[in-house]
Amino acid sequence: MTEEKFDAIVIGAGMAGNAAAYTMASRGLKVLQLERGEYPGSKNVQGAIMYSNMLEKIIPDFRDDAPLERHLIEQRFWMMDDTSHIGMQYRSDDFNESRHNRYTVIRAQFDKWFSRKVREAGATVLCETTVTELARDSDGKVIGVLTDRTGDMILADVVVLAEGVNGLLGTRAGLRETPKPQNVALAVKEMHFLPEEVIDQRFGLKANEGCVIEAAGTISRSMAGLAFLYTNKESISIGIGCLVSDFAATMESPYELLESFKNHPSIRTLIAGSEVKEYAAHLIPEGGYRAIPQLFGNGWVVVGDAAQLNNAVHREGSNLAMTSGRLAGEAIFLVRKGGRPMTKENLALYKSMLDKSFVIKDLRKYKDMPALLHTNSRNFFTTYPQLLSQAAQNFMRVDSTPKLDKERATTAAFIKARSRWGLVGDAVRLAFAWR
Amino acid sequence: MLDTKRDTPPPAAGRAGMKKELPEHFKDYRHVWVFIELERGQVHPVSFELLGEGRKLADKLGVELAGVVLGPPGEATWHAVAEAFAYGADLAYIVEAPLLADYRNEPFTKAMTDLVETYKPEVLLLGATTLGRDLAGSVATTLLTGLTADCTELDVDADGSLAATRPTFGGSLLCTIYTLNCRPQMATVRPRVMAMPERMNKPVGRVIQHEVPMVEEEIVTKALGFLSDGQSSNANLAYADVVVAGGLGLGAAENLKLVKNLARVIGAEYGCSRPLVQKGWMPADRQIGQTGKTIRPKLYIAAGISGAIQHRVGVGGADLIVAINTDPNAPIFDFAHLGVVTDAIRFLPSLTEVFTHRLSPHSRDKLAN
Amino acid sequence: MHILICIKQVPDSAQIRVHPVTNTIMRQGVPTIINPYDLFALEEALRLRDCHGGEVTVLTMGPPMAEDALRKALTYGADRAVLLTDRYFAGSDTLATSFALSQAIAKIGETFGAPDIVFTGKQTIDGDTAQVGPGIAKRLDLLQLTYVAKIVSIDLDAREITVERRSEGGTQTLMTKLPCLITMLEGTNEIRRGSLDDALRAARSQIVKWNAADAGIEDLTKCGLRGSPTVVKRVFAPTARAEKAEQIDTTEKTSRDLAEELIAGIFSRQPALEDELAFDGDD
């Protein structure tokens, strides 16, 4: 008999769940965290960027023992067509500061570390335990959970749903809708192992410096999508993601997309000779501000990807997850400290804290971006990259064509492809969505 | 075990780089011994393979090769001695006792350690069978000496130490292990890893009969019975001349009949890769590879097997490896001799049919005419 | 009944990579698991406990992170876990491992009651020697039953145990006295999923952590590198076969033609085979 009651149950041990569990446990709450994976991180797509600032707010001295791969000193943005890329690149020695701003991490390891911190803070963490159902009382208030292990329900004053993007539990319980296909991207990803020295050499790095490449263009075959490459210590994470609705419409296979990205002449040499070890697919919520569901209710709050808190434009997810988890934890602590029950009214505190944070502010800023990229994906992901690449080539290639003719040809190509009004319209819409 | 040691080649400053200094009392340990595994009247062929290997070591060291036979009084035991000579032993140690009839750890360990302490061999080799591994572990611990399991190569280095090479980390690496300051240097070798030496009709060698005082009453463990696998269920896979094996590429359990049919037609044994055993499509004793059987056939046909390192280490000794796989980049083509990039499910029936035609006495007669 | 089981945390060898230049093991991202063979032994131990009463202690020697493996064993339902960890154990070969483990088992016996049965797995997937079990048995003077496929019966009053043991070409039935050491064969049973209560208890249990001194080990020269008679002198990659398989050209050929060509290829390489291949039976 599990006649035990907890102050809070956290479902999921990803970034959001760990942040929430840590925040509450370290403030003395009796916390139970349940994770369906074999260990925290085992279900999470490996290789990602981790943002220091948001983690510092939870564990200030995380650098002492967190498994960090490389700190980023360089970022490249590439527009690609089938044979070329044109891009922007920023690299700065300023990023070699003592408290680095961003790191690559391998989630399987990082989440394990984070989970250890959670346990050290006093929470009880059970892995290989899937929550199958939320338990409610006669008034509909969430009072605990049921799991797939034999045994009774476990009771708690409040349940934090940090179950990630699929969020089956929350949708099944009717707390929110299943994310719409146009609001989620499917990303596939591989880990390519290479010796550390080889990575250093290929990207011009030294002593744990790291580099990120983000690429868009014909590689996504006109779908709204983005490819990426991150350097870890002894491996490279490489992947590509596109909206699920686009995959459904085009019948493209994500795996083939990744294959052709890997075979792109600009990428191939970077990963040559590597050994591929892991292949993973994962969803990313990309609906942005307009897709955010109800965030709290009687006896529950939802955080992280499950709440669609993800900034697709900046490829930020884990920091929003950590911050929402932390704020939920702080809100719950404050409600409890005030001796008040975990009702919908009281838990609204979480939402108002979140509204004041960068999480909601950033998402609100880009609220029109998903719709724009979705409806105009052909232009943004095929036409423009091709035009830009042609223009660049035209500019670089030296032959006997007079320069003026070259420029005219470039302009003509743009106008032919999108018309004058189309170009202006795209620019205006992009500017508004960015604003 | 903290396995840092196997992580990296030990630095020269490590123990291996130190001067080997064999303690005085081990200096008179001489000669190479092979344990002749005798069960129910039969000598396990791995013992002959080891005699072949032991012969080479003994010749390099300029010492004698001895077979060690432990068994019940009677003809079978003496036959094992004769066989040891036929496969190259110069002399044989024999302990005869009724309680050595069925293998049990206690009397065998006692007899073996007693022999070693009396006659002092420098090298002792055993087969890595269920019997050999059971015995080797106890003997080595009793004698407090080193034991290297599942060796794939045995050699003698310049100063006369045994260099035992074995796979590590699932076959992805090999390592060479020495037993520094203890004797004997013990090693086990899996059946079929070493080649079978030529059998000679050699005159008998010297026999040293040794008495080990043991009485049945003092042996706690009793053998109550033995159930033979019989010919049928226990695959003679390790010793088959021709083996056909299927892998996950066959897609479904029922497609295994394609493998079995081909095997039957060409008089082969059949086997499989590990996932098929895990799925329950085939019994465990049909598994080929690192955690299954090592085979050494003249012909090995692998259908729908990718050729993972753990599989590869079990078939490396085959004379001719034929791989059928839909993926031209499958690693199996790196070590197969002949490859066919095609769908095994469609191809195996044709192969079986053509073999049938070619091998049937009828068609052979026709060809002869 | 007190049942003790030795488990080892091992890198999941399916995921191990070798550095192409230095031939060293690249551990980054390689997950660790409980040696799969040990799980069969653990399940057998749990069943015996459920049937005869008593408790199950798991023991491992390894680095501090081996605690994860122990906690997992507790989740499956083991009652107590002991981690033997000390830098003096680093570099142990099987002889030194069996020494340390047997000392710890003796100490566990003094502290929590002597075990009636000590289980180990058949072998590990990294060391892969199957030597540690017999080594422990010898050092503790336990009767040894290896490759056990089935425990037929246990008579706690008479302190007798009967098992079926896999031997070459058959199954041997052996009877012996407790205490004994058993190494369990794979495929005998499947590890259970612990209940919610087990999982909660495991998450909260204190794991007993012992260093060499705690385990009553006085003679450190018998531990770790110093206590290991064997030494790894060289680690190297297997040499690849120089040439790849000769591919039979499959373009525009029927399966039959392909088969003809393959068989011709086989017999041209191994002419002797043509006479040896037997055709038995029709259809």
Ligand SMILES: Cc1cc2nc3c(=O)[nH]c(=O)nc-3n(C[C@H](O)[C@H](O)[C@H](O)COP(=O)(O)OP(=O)(O)OC[C@H]3O[C@@H](n4cnc5c(N)ncnc54)[C@H](O)[C@@H]3O)c2cc1C
């Ligand atoms: C390919 C890819 C690349 C990315 N790269 C970046 C990046 O570089 N930087 C960045 O900031 N973000 C990145 N993101 C986004 C980021 O990974 C997510 O936003 C973040 O992990 C969300 O954290 P979370 O805790 O909400 O969800 P998750 O990390 O998905 O965690 C949810 C956890 O809940 C568990 N769970 C689910 N259901 C149950 C249940 N019923 N019972 C028990 N447990 C359950 C799951 O097993 C899982 O461990 C990337 C995402 C993808 C897919």
Ligand SMILES: Cc1cc2nc3c(=O)[nH]c(=O)nc-3n(C[C@H](O)[C@H](O)[C@H](O)COP(=O)(O)OP(=O)(O)OC[C@H]3O[C@@H](n4cnc5c(N)ncnc54)[C@H](O)[C@@H]3O)c2cc1C
């Ligand atoms: C500790 C450990 C020990 C192991 N021990 C062993 C062992 O002893 N023996 C062993 O075999 N494995 C062992 N393995 C497993 C090994 O690593 C591989 O996973 C296994 O050998 C793969 O089996 P497979 O080739 O049948 O399957 P896969 O790797 O899935 O390969 C299937 C192959 O079939 C091909 N294929 C698919 N369809 C067809 C078709 N229609 N026709 C023809 N080809 C097709 C595919 O291209 C592929 O190459 C061990 C692993 C570990 C971790």
Ligand SMILES: Nc1ncnc2c1ncn2[C@@H]1O[C@H](COP(=O)(O)O)[C@@H](O)[C@H]1O
């Ligand atoms: N470091 C260790 N800690 C606990 N048990 C071990 C350890 N090493 C080996 N064993 C046990 O001994 C068995 C055989 O191991 P091995 O001889 O390495 O094949 C394993 O299945 C374990 O049960």
